[in-house]
Amino acid sequence: MIRLTVNGQAREVDAPGDKPLLWVLREDLNIVGPKFGCGVATCGACTVHVDGEAKRSCVQPLSDAAGKSIVTIEGLGDGKLHAVQRAWIEQQVPQCGYCQPGFIMATAALLARNPKPTDRDIDEALTNICRCGTYGPLRRAVHRAAAILGGAP
Amino acid sequence: MKWTRRKTIIGGVLGAGFVGIGWWFAHERDRLGSRTLFNVGKDQVGLNGWVKVSRDNSVTVAVPRAEMGQGIYTTLAMLVAEEMDARWDQMKVEDPPHHPVYRNIDILVDGLPFSPEQTGTFIDIARWGMGKAGGVLGVAATGGSSSTRDGYHPMRVAGAVARELLLRAASRKAGVPVTQLTVVDGEVRRRDGARVASFGELVDAVGDLQPVMPPPLKKSADFKFIGKPVARLDVPAKVNGSATFGIDVRLPDLLYASVRHAPTVGGSLKGFTARGGLPKGIEKVLSIPGGLAVIGKSWWQANQFLDSGVDIAWDAGPHAKLDSASLWKQYEQSLEKGDAALTRTLGTEAKPDKAQIVEATYRAPYLAHATMEPMNCTARVEGGKVELWMPDQSPSLMRMAAAKAADVSQADVTVHTTFLGGGFGRRAEVDLVREAVACALAMPGRPVQVLWSREEDMRNDPYRPMALARWRAEIDTSRGQPALAGVAKRQVAQSPADQFPNRNIGLPRQGKPEGNAVENPPYAFPFYKLESIVADGPVPVGFWRSVGHSHTAFFDECFLDEVAVALKKDPFAYRRELLKDKPRHLKVLETAAKESGWGSPLPAGLGRGIALRASFGSIVAQVAEVSLTAAGLRVNKVTCAVDCGPVVNPAIVRAQMESGIIYGLSAALYGEITLADGAVEQANFTDYNVVRLADAPAISVHIVDSGASFIGGVGEPGTPPIAPAVANAVFAASGKRLRDLPLKLGKAA
Numbered sequence: 026m027i028r029l030t031v032n033g034q035a036r037e038v039d040a041p042g043d044k045p046l047l048w049v050l051r052e053d054l055n056i057v058g059p060k061f062g063c064g065v066a067t068c069g070a071c072t073v074h075v076d077g078e079a080k081r082s083c084v085q086p087l088s089d090a091a092g093k094s095i096v097t098i099e100g101l102g103d104g105k106l107h108a109v110q111r112a113w114i115e116q117q118v119p120q121c122g123y124c125q126p127g128f129i130m131a132t133a134a135l136l137a138r139n140p141k142p143t144d145r146d147i148d149e150a151l152t153n154i155c156r157c158g159t160y161g162p163l164r165r166a167v168h169r170a171a172a173i174l175g176g177a178p
Numbered sequence: 179m180k181w182t183r184r185k186t187i188i189g190g191v192l193g194a195g196f197v198g199i200g201w202w203f204a205h206e207r208d209r210l211g212s213r214t215l216f217n218v219g220k221d222q223v224g225l226n227g228w229v230k231v232s233r234d235n236s237v238t239v240a241v242p243r244a245e246m247g248q249g250i251y252t253t254l255a256m257l258v259a260e261e262m263d264a265r266w267d268q269m270k271v272e273d274p275p276h277h278p279v280y281r282n283i284d285i286l287v288d289g290l291p292f293s294p295e296q297t298g299t300f301i302d303i304a305r306w307g308m309g310k311a312g313g314v315l316g317v318a319a320t321g322g323s324s325s326t327r328d329g330y331h332p333m334r335v336a337g338a339v340a341r342e343l344l345l346r347a348a349s350r351k352a353g354v355p356v357t358q359l360t361v362v363d364g365e366v367r368r369r370d371g372a373r374v375a376s377f378g379e380l381v382d383a384v385g386d387l388q389p390v391m392p393p394p395l396k397k398s399a400d401f402k403f404i405g406k407p408v409a410r411l412d413v414p415a416k417v418n419g420s421a422t423f424g425i426d427v428r429l430p431d432l433l434y435a436s437v438r439h440a441p442t443v444g445g446s447l448k449g450f451t452a453r454g455g456l457p458k459g460i461e462k463v464l465s466i467p468g469g470l471a472v473i474g475k476s477w478w479q480a481n482q483f484l485d486s487g488v489d490i491a492w493d494a495g496p497h498a499k500l501d502s503a504s505l506w507k508q509y510e511q512s513l514e515k516g517d518a519a520l521t522r523t524l525g526t527e528a529k530p531d532k533a534q535i536v537e538a539t540y541r542a543p544y545l546a547h548a549t550m551e552p553m554n555c556t557a558r559v560e561g562g563k564v565e566l567w568m569p570d571q572s573p574s575l576m577r578m579a580a581a582k583a584a585d586v587s588q589a590d591v592t593v594h595t596t597f598l599g600g601g602f603g604r605r606a607e608v609d610l611v612r613e614a615v616a617c618a619l620a621m622p623g624r625p626v627q628v629l630w631s632r633e634e635d636m637r638n639d640p641y642r643p644m645a646l647a648r649w650r651a652e653i654d655t656s657r658g659q660p661a662l663a664g665v666a667k668r669q670v671a672q673s674p675a676d677q678f679p680n681r682n683i684g685l686p687r688q689g690k691p692e693g694n695a696v697e698n699p700p701y702a703f704p705f706y707k708l709e710s711i712v713a714d715g716p717v718p719v720g721f722w723r724s725v726g727h728s729h730t731a732f733f734d735e736c737f738l739d740e741v742a743v744a745l746k747k748d749p750f751a752y753r754r755e756l757l758k759d760k761p762r763h764l765k766v767l768e769t770a771a772k773e774s775g776w777g778s779p780l781p782a783g784l785g786r787g788i789a790l791r792a793s794f795g796s797i798v799a800q801v802a803e804v805s806l807t808a809a810g811l812r813v814n815k816v817t818c819a820v821d822c823g824p825v826v827n828p829a830i831v832r833a834q835m836e837s838g839i840i841y842g843l844s845a846a847l848y849g850e851i852t853l854a855d856g857a858v859e860q861a862n863f864t865d866y867n868v869v870r871l872a873d874a875p876a877i878s879v880h881i882v883d884s885g886a887s888f889i890g891g892v893g894e895p896g897t898p899p900i901a902p903a904v905a906n907a908v909f910a911a912s913g914k915r916l917r918d919l920p921l922k923l924g925k926a927a
Contacts, residue, residue: 040476048478052434057426058419060599062550063632067863070550098419106418113417117409117829120247120837122416123423123550123599148872154863156550156600157247158840160874162833 032100042088069153235378261337323891551599603721640720664705695726731898785911796890838896
């Protein structure tokens, strides 16, 4: 049994220590917001927060997550919409939507450590892949989320 | 909409051949559907096959089209809301059951070899006939940028009929003559404004009332939703993580399967041994069509077991030596000597006394679809019934394939279409159904979710065909100012239109070129000749966003630039000249040029390129601005103009243009599937790179309203012009002609 906190709840998982966190979430804990895209940490669709840091959960062994606090798209807003999610709706970012939980989680982590990122900061932090090409509205939404977190209405 | 009485009359003239197919289909009533058709629950009332109202005051619209990002849930619901005078926040959508009213007629009509906006008696008759055939085939499908065109009229009729039925129900309930009632913001009111009932309060009042056809439709001046950037219905679920994609389907007793396919094209499974038996959690290892599956309680475990627990022997098959170099050699031979499956000439061939010849050869590689959501399908077989849950572009084709694979009748198959994590044409293929049903048959009564790893997805795609073209222009230099005498192209490509019906439905191969790879150019060339050679080969090819336009636009628009340069003309000015009798094309071209600042000076190392392509009934022009630095080629800015006819949701049109541009740019800059020793060499996004945020250009989209009535598509037309616009911009910046895709600076001529 490996213990961890997921979206604020203490959970116990009976799974091998080398099972990636992504599959523990999706198969053992029925949390399917984090998506499988590449399996090699290159597309970012599986991004979750591990102790507040954006991590590509498809390559994070469960054993490394033991005792840590995991937040997924389902728990990001803590019951209401997070500023990043609000900005995403305002800017109508998603198309197919599959990559968006990963982008939203990566953005929330970026803004937590860098409240006013430049375009260059955004390029460096958000290396996820979106095949629908939502990059234009997405960049606007990152800036908008920064503004909301900074107190803009 | 095109289904007029005139066509019914034309149909009568056509006689017995079409009568046998069923003339009744010309009536719009037959796309309305009955009041009981659309999964009507106990707190709901069906108003027709497309609309039901619930006691909670929500209006649910049947959307039998795949939502793969193109916004079709929103677009089709807007059409219903418009005619119903509903409030946007009461609208919902739902996947309807299988029924002929939900088929996509226009997708088949678009399969004809005419540009969608072409008209004429013969063309209209052919379209009408194909519409009939569409009625009989009953294909519910999403593709060909056809969904809005197909749904525009039937959805509005459904909304108008629903509104009228609710008015009569309110009249009966309140004892007020129907002439004194109207609908405002989703509730029935008296004409003096007094509230009578919400839609939800009329659920029990509709009773046995029946629709009256045909209903009056709104004038465009009265539109409240159509033409407005209405918020998408699918966005909230896609930002809070609750949207269910195929991979997210969770059912009681669900099992997962991972699969491996033969590494070589045309290879097959020879045998396998599970070393040391099956560990706890692994239920079964079995041979399936095309490969080997491991079924277990965890996909991750099943996938690991395939890598490390099973010895698999493959028969490499007849193409074990196949590689890209030999394929290109075969294409080159076809280009020189191959018989054309289609030859077309326009205009008259001139024989100038003195001529300058401009000739250029262009190449486009195989491309993978690489949808973000890897291929998957969940199937359950129990008591002779099959149920599928999957992100598919055609429930009709999936149903046919499942029936065949499970040896049941189609009536015993139910398909639930989830959200699609990208489609791009890949998800019209039935291969996943065959695999999932094979797994489900081995585990009776239990649902099995087959999911491919990214590597399997990349290596087992029906690819965008490799294509080769040689363009030749003759410039008359015998009289003063050199002038174009004519152009000719020989083009070699495999044909998805040739392969798809065979692979997916078992129809015989026809050897025909793919329709939109051979559409006529819009330009007024004095003489034009096309010879289209269909390459044969073992590599599977399929429909890839914009299909044949994706490579032919590159060949055609790059060469036109070369001709302009040979004539010492500006590429934009020369296109204008050739489009002077095409006002819609001209306006789109001019809009893109003007908005991009075409002609204004740029610093050294920067360049602009222009390209135009009409596809799927829409016209798109793009100007790309690139910079060439030590770091390589970068696309800084793309200006896009589009005329897609009547616009339902301009925000979605813009999003689709941006989407098509980024998808096409990934292909232009990076996309290349190659073969060595019979196998695809690429495996993941690590070696099949795509555009990310840092590489994404700033894009501005300008919608051109020409007043045209034909509803053009928007899902695909944004893709074709970007590659030639970028290649032409590289020439403007550097004088280097890049004639091979993907564009690599080192290979410039």
